[in-house]
Amino acid sequence: MSEHYRNSLRWCIGLHRSLLSWPQKRPGCQRTGLRSPVTGTHKAPVTAHWQTRDHERAVKHTASLWAGGQKRFPWRGDFDVLAPCVPPLRFPSSKRQLVASRHDEAGSEHAPADQHKCEHIATVSLEGALAKDPVSTGVYAAVQDPERSTSTEHTQRAPASPSGTSRKRPRNMTPYRPVRSEVDYRALVDDELPRIVKGLGLGPTAVLALDPQHPGPTEQAKNAYLSWLTAGYHGSMEYMARTDRIQRALNYEQILPGVRAIVVTTLFYWPGKSGFTAPADAATPNRGTVSCYAWGQDYHRTLGQKLKQLAEEIHAYAGGQGRYYVDTGALLERHIGESAGLGFVGKNSLLIHPQLGSGFFLGEVLTTLPLPSKRPDLSGRGGCGRCRKCRTACPTAAIVEDRVVDARRCISYLTIELKDAIPEEYREAIGSLIYGCDICQQVCPWNQFDWEGSPTSPLFGEVPQDVREPDLLALLDLNEVSFQERFRDSPIRRIGLERLQRNVLVALGNVGNPHQSRARLVRFLEENESELLREHARWALDRIERREKAAAPFAG
């Protein structure tokens, strides 16, 4: 047995003991007397997440991971070496799934802003067990390097702590106001809310009253969500599998203590069935396709500002406290939208409003006010019936079951969320798509309508061709400065230049005009140092070559 192995086993046994006695100890690594065998500098906190309820096994697994993973995970060095383990991986001695991940900036309102300073933090998260005991908190603190960290800062950020109680008020939370006793909540929901919503230019809006004993999703939704994570469908979006996020998704008290209702609202962007041109192909070469939700300003900002105002107006009127979300929080927004009565979840897993289709963003205001439910009158319409169009049309077969999308196969994930190389098996299927994918919505019968007047987006109006279908070769010419300039307000800015150009290279391989793109790709290869981009450029050249051969099999 190597010295490293013995050290780490000792460390983990100590860690386990400390967990058992954790409630008696003051949460702080100095007090635990434990020290991580990992030394050196780490760029970000790391989470090892087991989908198990068995503490002891998980701690033992941690020990062997830390010891056995020596080659990939040296005691001295940078946590980035964990990158090969980032996608879900099978731990050899166990059937349980391990997701080793870096904390991510996206998706969590708890991600510490200064996370790069948080050295030597790791968590062992035991799904299901956490609500009952402070294991996560304990480990979180225990593995901090005692020489470097302060106890309180990190333990305050521990996943198990409910938001808003011990910390500074989060940005998306309204200040607490005393509740006005004379408020008529029915009138607020029936008269005041529609007035505010209309003023803000928001779409259909509903109110979901929560059960104060169980402010969370239904059992069915909860199970669907946990199975989705267990299957690893979240891919490299590790923040989704973080225990603190799961806890918040399953118990809204963790997001806003005292929460009693959710106001769910919509913002429509769908340009209508005539708002699209056919995806670029060999006949319209060198043009990429951008999903219509990204044809204008980033919705996190647009809808975020409207939600802020909505939350402020409601609580200025009645008192109490609210917290708003669009997209980035832990909430299962579609499930909440469906429960609130805004529509039904289709086989493509999107929330569909029976009159207005699925082309909208969802936003929520959680409130401590005991608002009564208010469901829009949709006359009981909705449902997919025997239709399967989305499932048949999906180029990567990402809709693996009705209402279940394997994100790892979804083009939206591959072009937006995935940071590494796009797996080769999906590259051809991606076609000209360079940011997101609308296909399972374009084919849906519920989206086959045009807005009154012209086929324009109700949110973005008339959209220039270069925004909808940008010239791919021009995108290859961008540098950091011109990228920032061009996509300053767009959600595309989020993925950065390298990821965008990676997508552009795949699209060029699929739809680029051979004569125009070949020389540019060769030059790109000569000039570019990023191995990620160079590999995609080589693939694009090869694909162009194969396309040409297929088009003229007897030439040359």
Ligand code: B12
């Ligand atoms: C992660 C994520 C993705 C991932 C994974 C998508 C997925 N289908 O899970 C990727 C990157 C692939 C993605 C793509 C897109 N996304 Co997205 N995404 C999210 C995010 C952040 C979380 C979704 C999530 O938790 N998924 C996990 C699954 C398990 O949860 P869920 O599907 O939401 O919840 C379901 C279960 O509870 C289930 N359920 C309940 N009971 C039962 C019972 C049974 C038997 C079953 C099987 C299921 C089931 O139904 C719920 C609804 O589907 C949400 C925002 C949010 N916080 O909710 C936006 C969100 C879902 N995305 C949105 C959009 C617009 C898109 C895209 C259209 C963008 C684009 N054009 O490229 C595509 C659509 C792809 C698709 N067909 O889903 C919108 C959807 C709006 C709407 N009308 O539904 C959201 C709500 C963002 C927003 N605030 O507007 N997205």
Ligand code: SF4
């Ligand atoms: S967004 Fe595209 S890739 Fe994803 S499920 Fe829909 S059709 Fe498939």
Ligand code: SF4
């Ligand atoms: S395309 Fe058909 S099956 Fe898919 S969501 Fe729309 S109605 Fe349902």
